[in-house]
């Protein structure tokens with residue numbers, strides 16, 4: 226099965242219960258943002274910009290757990306910011322699991338191995354030595370890590386342990402070169418891969434989470450899926466990048482760039498996602514087949530943003546994860562007071578100009594599960610997709626040249642920073658890395674024919690006075 230039976234059954238029960246009660250609107254997935262602090266500053270991330278004045282604030286553990294109880298979504302996606310920075314992340318995950326929720330920890334992966342090592346320390350006994358030695362041999366743990374694990378963990382705090390109710394959901398937007406460019410830090414992709422491999426070895430479920438931008442090369446996406454499939458990753462979430470206000474304003478004001486050069490229009494989304502159904506056959510792509518048809522331009526759906534509500538330090542964010550017209554104290558207040566008919570695109574008619582290009586999963590994926598714009602056979606399609614065996618791990622993914630950036634010894638961001646000191650021509654040359662280590666002036670970046678993303682990073686580095694590491 227694509228998704229474990231118990232989890233599918235839990236979500237199906239929740240939907241059937243509300244359909245029988247004729248509840249007009251209800252939550253399927255809670256996007257819980259305990260904080261907006263992040264250790265990265267990715268290009269295109271509106272989160273850390275929209276909430277830049279409250280980055281130090283965070284929700285209390287009690288508020289987080291109460292929000293999950295309040296909306297009663299069967300699934301909670303703990304995001305942010307970087308949720309592993311939240312000081313009580315272990316208690317939060319334990320509390321949500323205790324409530325019987327399916328938990329996704331949406332992380333950029335940088336601190337994930339720390340949490341996995343805490344787990345190992347908590348279960349340490351000499352019987353683990355053989356397994357630990359194998360992890361050291363595979364460079365997933367260092368000798369220092371080993372010494373810390375042997376000391377055990379006795380602080381009385383919970384750890385994040387493997388269970389079928391929990392997924393690590395790791396942000397990856399491409400192979401090494403592209404991903405490190407987007408997150409604007411070298412080494413992040415490599416760390417993500419190490420964390421994913423370690424998590425899988427320890428029995429965790431792991432998914433990847435990818436946003437597609439205008440310059441994303443779909444061939445690279447396929448390679449990325451193949452690579453992670455060969456690591457036996459349990460599934461992939463993929464969504465089009467949307468030009469929401471916070472990200473758009475940042476791009477215009479700070480970088481002097483046109484958002485349309487970076488984000489997808491509806492037409493471009495359909496172009497990029499034309500093969501998503503084929504990918505769904507080959508890889509464990511999460512999301513309903515109905516949503517996939519929508520992304521591929523084969524049908525219309527109506528936005529159901531209320532089904533994936535966002536709760537953060539300011540309250541329940543309306544109308545959706547991306548757009549902010551207000552925050553409400555209670556989920557029910559938001560449901561009752563927002564005029565939901567103002568949003569989305571219905572049968573080609575744009576209700577709010579800001580929704581025009583949006584096809585993101587947090588607005589439309591639930592629509593596929595909830596049967597809006599229902600067509601005969603949709604339920605069977607969704608059932609078959611989830612209950613059929615999941616695609617086998619890729620046999621060729623290990624051949625993908627995933628480490629095509631700084632792992633080759635060509636630190637492209639460092640090179641760019643150095644090159645910026647000698648002017649943009651030098652920077653162009655530094656970015657002319659085609660992924661095989663041979664830098665050529667004017668050459669395209671690896672797997673990416675368009676240079677707008679590179680230009681954004683260059684502009685940003687220039688503005689920051691090369692201060693980032």
Ligand code: SF4
Pocket residue numbers: 263264265266267270271272273305306307332333396408
């Ligand atoms: S890791 Fe996530 S929250 Fe942090 S900057 Fe990147 S996209 Fe934003």
Ligand code: SF4
Pocket residue numbers: 528529530544545546547548568569570579580583584585587588589
């Ligand atoms: S279509 Fe829905 S999810 Fe997309 S921006 Fe509009 S309200 Fe938000």
